[in-house]
Amino acid sequence: MFNFMRFRIVFFLISALVILPGLYSLVRYGLRPAIDFTGGTLLEVRLPVTVNTDELSIEELPAAVQASFSDLRLQVTPNNQIILRGKTIDDQTRQKVLLALETEYGQIVPLRFEAVGPVIGQELVIRTLVAMILAASIITLYVARQFKELKYGVCAVLAMFHDVLVILGVFSLLGVVAGVEVDVLFVTALLTTLSFSVHDTIVVFDRIRELRINHPRLPFEQVINAAVLQTLSRSLNNSITIIIMLLSLVLLGGDTIRWFAMALLAGAVTGTYSSTFTAVPLLLSWEDLKKRMAR
């Protein structure tokens, strides 16, 4: 039988290789919070095809537009669309901006306008933290209760943190490279990933539990190894269907949910990996550590 667990150092190294750059970026640059969190204004408009948006810069925007926003940022998106971001503006200013754009460029299509007050943003930050803590506690308690041993719960949660770190890191890097922002949907994706992650982990743990009952004399390492081998094809096949769905959403889906789908995709990939290659090896390391302590 192929011994997976002999390579557990390699699995941990792969995780580190993915997490460390993200972590570095996270510490150095952080995430780019969207106006959902910070408060502010976002205005998305489509300009006529006659305008070459690729070469547009803030300085070229009409003076009235520049004057209306403080902290103005310009992002050019596909379909000749631009997104203007800045501090919160009121509805009258928004009209002024639209008028100025219209006089400068001709027929424009206002697509989206969002103005979030700072109060709402702060509330969302608190809500996000509460939701994450609640989700993590629910999962730990459930797994610990279900498997009657603390180590299963702890390892499942560690694998979950692994996944959270991966996604945060990926989005921190995406923020630096592509200006991707994290918004309320990102939080949703993060929470969904938690459930993904633990979903797969439970399936492996379940098999470990079953094998232990059926073969009480086998050493733990062999049991674990057998459980991984037996669940691997299921785990991969299932993840492939989810990844197919999410990948088509990322590549072909609507613009408004592209990064949401991307976060879910990253979550699905790392969730699959971490169940087999993080949670289970951790379980073994836990046992090793216990033995060494006992000695």
Add this chain to the structure above:
Amino acid sequence: MLRVWQTFSFILVLSVIAAVIALPPARPISFQALGRDFNFTIGAPVIDTTILGQRFNPQFSLKQGLDIQGGMQVVLRADMTKVAESDRETALQAAQSVIARRVDLYGISESVVQTSQQGNDYRLLVELPGVEEPEQALQLVGRTALLEFRLESSNSAALANATASAILSPSYFLDAFQPTGLTGQELRRATVQFDPQTNEPTIGLEFSPKGTELFSQITQANVGKVLAIFIDEFPVALPQINQPILDGQAVMSGGFGVDEAQQLAIQLNAGALPVPIEVLEQRVVGASLGQESINRTIQAGLIGLGLVMIFMIFNYGFKGFLAVMALGLYGLYTVAMYKVIGVTLTVPGIAGLLLSIGMAVDSNILIFERMKDELRVGRPFAIAMEKGFGRAWNSIKDANTVTILISLLLINPLNLSFLNTSGLVRGFGMTLLLGILISLFTGLVVTRTFLRLFLQAPSAKNIIEREISGGKDV
């Protein structure tokens, strides 16, 4: 065997009902394929019958969220600094009713005006679907209510002769009733009371000292006349002065129902407790953005779905094909369920639906892999199948419980203020939750029945029957 057929018939009936609900209203379809034109009409049959004397004509439609059909969402904060603590809830309710009425008058259908309290903040959440001119709508919503008492003017004889079209013009009532100088500022509050003798609901008005003085002057001089109450220049009540009222405590009676009286009291309080309103959050989505997003998302979903189907058939052969059939039913049930429950469909919601399709096959995969294991050990096919289902159930149960708990956290069904309240996130959570529940049914019941019916090794038939009727393990 009988039980399998029973379950199968149940699935069949359920699917027909779901199909009737899920299909969109009849619409002609025409497209070109293989060099030929196809023209036909598909859609749900119209149900319109009478059952036990009740007309039964269910109309099911998918509600679209603001991010799909376009529109405006605003979160408003009501400034309560000038309102006494005990009156704040009444004042918020009053503001809600006034805004809802204005929005209705403006002709926005399916609008939502909700109140919420966030610590010491009193808020209103207003959703106006289809509104693309936010500035007007915002003025409509943000204006403080203006309540005035207006007295019937002396040339009412001329007004009595006015034609119907004149009555319908907005200025008619403004001409017919002249301002008295008494406004909502002088009204303390309006409450629903019950007449001690007739037990009919009435509305009690309480005035401030200055209001008491003004009100007594007006009522003394104008017994017998109508003293109309206007909100936003629109009459909401036309009570007659029966006698002079000197103590500032008036009672309006006039055959209201309890609901009607309550509604009126709320509206009057909007004038009595005017609260300035401030915009906390505003989101406007153009309908074009929503339509583009949804079209592309659905397209992406269909492509993904096709690939998942190919993958399942390629990997599991005929079993995979049966799972795909079950997946088709899954889609049907899901859409039907959305319509019955009234799930508001948002773009993230659709993503949740698609994600749940990817997850729906999970129970099938778990079971099929288990079956493979059992077959490998050398058990006969039928037993392997039943064991596969039995053994996989543990994992399926545990794994899905966690996802259900997380989706409940996202939906926030108890409306807890420290959890998420965003409609987008709730939409996603809702579709995820429904997806898991329905997928459990299709994955466990439907696929199992299909497998039992269509995938039997003949030699094992007897064993199955024995197993279904008797003990679980053979």
